[in-house]
Amino acid sequence: MTIEPTTTEIITTGTAERTLAADRATLHLRVSVTDANREDAVRRAAELHAALVRRAEALVDAGDAERFEADPLTTSSSSWEQDGSRRTEHYAGASVRALLLRLDLVGELTAELATTGVDPSVEWKLSDEVRRSVESELRGEAVADARARAEDYAAAIGTTLGAVLEVREPGSAGGSGGAAFADARFARAAAPAVVVTEGQLEVSASVTLVFRSA
Known part of the structure; x- marks a missing residue:
């Protein structure tokens, strides 16, 4: 055997x-507005959002960003009882994302936009x-x-x-x-x-x- x-x-x-x-950075920009008046919340959020879109377009045109994406405005409302009366708060918000090529602008942009009521965050990436x-x-x-x-x-x-x-x-x-x-x-x-x-x-x-x- x-x-x-x-x-x-x-x-x-x-x-x-x-x-x-990192050789790329995605700048996430969020605007959000709350107000007792729905029209005021929507108007202010739309103004902030439009300003962000213009800023992102300028970055792309200058070659500082590769591209950007803008989400549509979203709205919601919440109501609750307080001191025997019905209260309602309206929310409106939207986001813009810009893929930056110039990383030296990240700190400057986040500081600048934070002063305008925008909530900025950064996602570092590789091309x-x-x-x-x-x-x-x-x-x-x-x-x-x-x-x-x-x-x-x-x-x-x-x-x-x-x-x-x-x-x-x-x-x-x-x-x-x-x-x-x-x-x-x-x-x-x-x-x-x-x-x-x-x-x-x-x-x-x-x-x-x-x-x-x-």
């Missing part, structure tokens, strides 16, 4: 990380070209890290590394789940996750490889 040699599966997870300076390039590089580095780990384990148990049987991304079928995506915009990327701090993005990739021992 011939005894077939046994093979061992070696499963390793490789990671790669990089900290990058699509840079993001795709970095994601591709990190995937390769994560694979190399996983292979190096597997080679170490193979040597430690006295065997050699054979063919790759399986490649798993975090969250894929059969995988262990891996790290959660920190930014939904990158969820379509293989493993890259993004953690954002002011002006900086920590991008990471993770992959699990299943090898057969030779």
Whole structure:
């Protein structure tokens, strides 16, 4: 009887990380007005919104922003009883988003607009070209890290590394789940996750490889 040699599966997870300076910033601008008079609330919110749209258009025309999006005005009302009488408050609000190319304007714009009754916030981003390039590089580095780990384990148990049987991304079928995506915009990327701090993005990739021992 011939005894077939046994093979061992070696499963390793490789990671790669990089900290990058953002090269884009989305400026989220929200206007909201509340008033006991619905017409006044709508009028004031519409004026603020129109001013934001003009400001965003000027940024695009000057080449300081790539594009902008403006949401339509929304309204709502709420009523309650107070001191034996019925009170009603009307709300009107809208948002504008501008994708800035000049990051040196972020602080100036947020400070300027905050004084006009606008609620500003900033989302730091990478351009699509840079993001795709970095994601591709990190995937390769994560694979190399996983292979190096597997080679170490193979040597430690006295065997050699054979063919790759399986490649798993975090969250894929059969995988262990891996790290959660920190930014939904990158969820379509293989493993890259993004953690954002002011002006900086920590991008990471993770992959699990299943090898057969030779």
